[in-house]
Amino acid sequence: MIGAIIGDIVGSRFEFNNHKSKEFEFFTDECFVTDDSIMTLAVAKALMETERAFKKGEENFRLNNDYLDKLAENAVIYMQSIGRKYPNCGYGGRFGQWIFSENPCPYESYGNGAAMRISPVAEIAESVEELKALSKAVTGVSHNHVEGLKGAEATAMAIFLARTGHGKDKIRKVVSDQYYNLDFCLDDIRATYRFNETCQETVPQAIQAFLESESFEETIRNAISLGGDSDTLAAIAGSIADAYYGVPDAMVEKALEYLEDEFFEIYDEWNKTK
Numbered sequence: 001m002i003g004a005i006i007g008d009i010v011g012s013r014f015e016f017n018n019h020k021s022k023e024f025e026f027f028t029d030e031c032f033v034t035d036d037s038i039m040t041l042a043v044a045k046a047l048m049e050t051e052r053a054f055k056k057g058e059e060n061f062r063l064n065n066d067y068l069d070k071l072a073e074n075a076v077i078y079m080q081s082i083g084r085k086y087p088n089c090g091y092g093g094r095f096g097q098w099i100f101s102e103n104p105c106p107y108e109s110y111g112n113g114a115a116m117r118i119s120p121v122a123e124i125a126e127s128v129e130e131l132k133a134l135s136k137a138v139t140g141v142s143h144n145h146v147e148g149l150k151g152a153e154a155t156a157m158a159i160f161l162a163r164t165g166h167g168k169d170k171i172r173k174v175v176s177d178q179y180y181n182l183d184f185c186l187d188d189i190r191a192t193y194r195f196n197e198t199c200q201e202t203v204p205q206a207i208q209a210f211l212e213s214e215s216f217e218e219t220i221r222n223a224i225s226l227g228g229d230s231d232t233l234a235a236i237a238g239s240i241a242d243a244y245y246g247v248p249d250a251m252v253e254k255a256l257e258y259l260e261d262e263f264f265e266i267y268d269e270w271n272k273t274k
Contacts, residue, residue, distance in 0.1 A: 001119045002242060004117075004119045005040065006238050009032065036231055043079070043120045050067065054070075062134060095113055108145045110146075135156045195228050223237040
């Protein structure tokens with residue numbers, strides 16, 4: 001989760017002022033937390049509250065329909081209750097309406113917001129079957145279009161594989177076989193890649209930013225160098241790189257300085273309970 005938060009913070013100042021280079025100062029006074037981090041933390045909160053209501057010792061308890069229904073319910077509760085406190089954090093138009101709706105229903109979205117918030121699911125899942133069920137539960141409350149569900153699941157799968165010790169060849173193969181064509185290089189698309197808020201035009205590029213990296217920091221730099229929706233690209237790529245490389249302690253400490261107290265409390269609780 002911290003990888004997504006760092007990617008969001010570092011990419012925040014480039015979202016509408018793209019920087020097509022890997023050379024830039026990582027953290028500056030112009031950086032800030034956006035909806036990518038806020039919704040990621042909301043999903044983490046929803047998972048923690050759902051976990052409290054069920055017995056962890058029961059086999060496959062997270063595949064129980066009651067658990068999944070409760071998780072979906074909590075995803076709505078915490079995305080709305082936390083998200084409404086920060087109305088100007090960068091929501092897309094339709095998702096912003098969903099956050100403030102009195103009757104929040106899924107609206108066939110395939111926006112990349114489905115993928116940028118999914119990392120807590122990949123951190124808690126204990127099997128591929130569980131991963132897919134949890135991803136669908138938290139994503140389908142808003143982004144229920146097939147491409148929205150796919151974008152979230154592909155990101156979660158890449159994180160899960162990285163977290164469970166699989167190499168980049170395996171991650172590339174699974175993503176290529178089950179989700180997206182990754183037959184491109186960043187250098188081939190950088191000049192023409194433009195701002196795009198869809199999963200299908202963000203998630204593959206973010207995954208490729210990770211696959212072409214040699215470190216967590218290089219992953220973030222790769223993602224931002226593409227331009228486009230910089231904070232979300234970097235959040236998605238960073239969530240995978242976090243699981244694969246880990247994040248330097250100094251970088252974590254610096255990123256946490258940008259979090260409001262409420263966000264830090266959720267992050268701290270997550271790290272203590274997951």
